[in-house]
Amino acid sequence: MAENRTHAEAAEEFLKDEERTHWHDDTLWHVRTKRDTAAQKLPEWEVLRENASQIKEYVLSHLDELLIQFENNATANGVTVIWAKNAQEHNDHVYRILQENHVKNLVKSKSILTEECGLNHFLEAKGYDVVDTDLGERIIQFNHQVPSHIVMPAIHLKKKEIGDIFHKHLGTDAGADDPQYLTEAARLHLREKFIQANAAITGVNFGIAETGGFVVCTNEGNADMGTHLADIHIACMGIEKLIPRAADLGVYLRLLARSATGQSITNYNSHFHRPSPGKKMYIILVDNGRTEQLGREDFRNSLKCIRCGACMNTCPIYRRSSGFSYGSTVPGPIGSILSPGIDLKKHSTLPFASTLCGSCSDVCPVKINIHEQLYKWRQVIAKEGNPEPAKKWAMKLAGKVLGNPTLYNIMGKSARTALKLSPNSLIYTRFNAWGKKRDLPEVPKESFKEWYKKNRTND
Amino acid sequence: MTSREQILEAIKKYKPAATGLPEHLSYPTLEVDQLIGQFQQSSMLNGGKTIVIKTVEEVSSYLQVHFDKQLQVVSLIPELQGTLDITKILDPHDLEAVELAVLRGTWAAAENAAIWMPEENLVHRALPFIAQHLAVVIESKNLVRDMHAIYEKIKVDEFGYGVFIAGPSKTADIEQSLVIGAHGPRSMTVFLVST
Numbered sequence A: 001m002a003e004n005r006t007h008a009e010a011a012e013e014f015l016k017d018e019e020r021t022h023w024h025d026d027t028l029w030h031v032r033t034k035r036d037t038a039a040q041k042l043p044e045w046e047v048l049r050e051n052a053s054q055i056k057e058y059v060l061s062h063l064d065e066l067l068i069q070f071e072n073n074a075t076a077n078g079v080t081v082i083w084a085k086n087a088q089e090h091n092d093h094v095y096r097i098l099q100e101n102h103v104k105n106l107v108k109s110k111s112i113l114t115e116e117c118g119l120n121h122f123l124e125a126k127g128y129d130v131v132d133t134d135l136g137e138r139i140i141q142f143n144h145q146v147p148s149h150i151v152m153p154a155i156h157l158k159k160k161e162i163g164d165i166f167h168k169h170l171g172t173d174a175g176a177d178d179p180q181y182l183t184e185a186a187r188l189h190l191r192e193k194f195i196q197a198n199a200a201i202t203g204v205n206f207g208i209a210e211t212g213g214f215v216v217c218t219n220e221g222n223a224d225m226g227t228h229l230a231d232i233h234i235a236c237m238g239i240e241k242l243i244p245r246a247a248d249l250g251v252y253l254r255l256l257a258r259s260a261t262g263q264s265i266t267n268y269n270s271h272f273h274r275p276s277p278g279k280k281m282y283i284i285l286v287d288n289g290r291t292e293q294l295g296r297e298d299f300r301n302s303l304k305c306i307r308c309g310a311c312m313n314t315c316p317i318y319r320r321s322s323g324f325s326y327g328s329t330v331p332g333p334i335g336s337i338l339s340p341g342i343d344l345k346k347h348s349t350l351p352f353a354s355t356l357c358g359s360c361s362d363v364c365p366v367k368i369n370i371h372e373q374l375y376k377w378r379q380v381i382a383k384e385g386n387p388e389p390a391k392k393w394a395m396k397l398a399g400k401v402l403g404n405p406t407l408y409n410i411m412g413k414s415a416r417t418a419l420k421l422s423p424n425s426l427i428y429t430r431f432n433a434w435g436k437k438r439d440l441p442e443v444p445k446e447s448f449k450e451w452y453k454k455n456r457t458n459d
Numbered sequence B: 001m002t003s004r005e006q007i008l009e010a011i012k013k014y015k016p017a018a019t020g021l022p023e024h025l026s027y028p029t030l031e032v033d034q035l036i037g038q039f040q041q042s043s044m045l046n047g048g049k050t051i052v053i054k055t056v057e058e059v060s061s062y063l064q065v066h067f068d069k070q071l072q073v074v075s076l077i078p079e080l081q082g083t084l085d086i087t088k089i090l091d092p093h094d095l096e097a098v099e100l101a102v103l104r105g106t107w108a109a110a111e112n113a114a115i116w117m118p119e120e121n122l123v124h125r126a127l128p129f130i131a132q133h134l135a136v137v138i139e140s141k142n143l144v145r146d147m148h149a150i151y152e153k154i155k156v157d158e159f160g161y162g163v164f165i166a167g168p169s170k171t172a173d174i175e176q177s178l179v180i181g182a183h184g185p186r187s188m189t190v191f192l193v194s195t
């Protein structure tokens, strides 16, 4: 993908299609407004966020103990727990399990972690046909792409394109682009795959230390279709996905879907504790850079992320440049603070793909100070290397995204609206103790245009 | 050092100073009428449908009108006779032709219409997913305000598996258009027994 390109270079390609850019921008903004509506319906919203943040704070400060507790309980439940230091180890373990169990057909539900580990390519190189079963993921898998959004993987594609992809791979009628029709075709195709599968790979939304179980959330029910029909279930879990107590799920399940899409909950929230008789269940606990991130005081909070995608939907840069422009598994604001920790050189432009408007931090259900961390990464990058490329990059982005007057106006408007609308509506909620502190960033008085002008003059 | 030891070692070295856990949240319950109203609204938004009934016997008359009797029905409620005896099924793949599954819910949250169903309510874990349509019967006395209240009441690891189901299988992965019936049930009907 966009591996060796800067965010701006990659964004340029996306911006060429103006109509699509507008559609992308509007669609994600719409999801963002649905999130606001859902949040405003709950008087205790800010209490939930505070709670969610504190629980994760506890998790990070007791992570070793909680992992051992989780491992002991899961093992006692008859689940095999495996530890993987990095992506390679994770992939090797998955491969070994598939071999040991003579697995021929495997299905997979959405897992950003396996994406991060490059599992699909790894297994494909070994001769496996990995079938992604989340509809969005199946679409981009057919199209040889990676997800452009962590919750809506195919959000960069229009239905006409999806119709063409399905025509080619599933034999749907040429030109047919009705979502109902296309979904039905995928349903029939994937049912067959579910029935044939010997193994199912899933991600993990939450691992419960107290009980050794884990929770997987979907709307499609694809994780369950896969796991309950196959004999082998491999759950891939980042070590930061733990929560201490089962009751903490109340907090996170109430926040996750509302933050992600504005739904009150995902339609399926499955709690796995023990394999069915005669079947096997594995959990692979993956580090892959997470312990290092834990050691970075300024950035460790990023490990609280529950992958809801809200910071992407609200980000004026993400909405206008799409997920691919980030060239990292997790795009958007959270990706821009996680990825530099993995490879600072490769991802050095990402912390600059932000207006620092702070909208991401405002919507984050676990209260990660995303925009402050973006700013801190900029300082690290400036200190560690030549600040010039980064600064130049910022100019380049401004040039690219703002060069076109139409794009520019819309972006400026949404950036400012993002800041103005959301924080205010949160602050003036009666129950919002957090808002009273008024620790939100000031709305910049200058417009993006002025900022650009000023910076260009200084350059 | 094994990977396990390396990971635990690194965490010990890097973890921040210990902080405490917040208390569990809990909120006062609502009047049953309010709960029912909220549940119906939430269920509708999730793509489901709620029928408030007085006796469980009404389930059967409703389903007779709305579902084709020729097709396979699995019923796990005593008040309704199914056409397929699930206790005779050993391999969940044999549930592939199930048209309708009728199950009992244990707890339901009004805030989001999520219904808790532990494995004992399902017999086969695959049942509520592989069936073309799903119906769930729940008593209004088991309806609570929110998820916190349910987690207070249940023991999540009592059975090997348990699930909150809040609606039918759905997706919006194609241009954000909502489509019901992605892989699993094409509909979910909740019978709320209110006496």
Ligand code: SF4
Binding pocket: A259, A304, A305, A306, A307, A308, A309, A310, A311, A312, A334, A360, A363, A364, A365, A366, A367, A368, A370
């Ligand atoms: S950083 Fe916060 S808003 Fe962004 S995906 Fe993670 S939890 Fe959601």
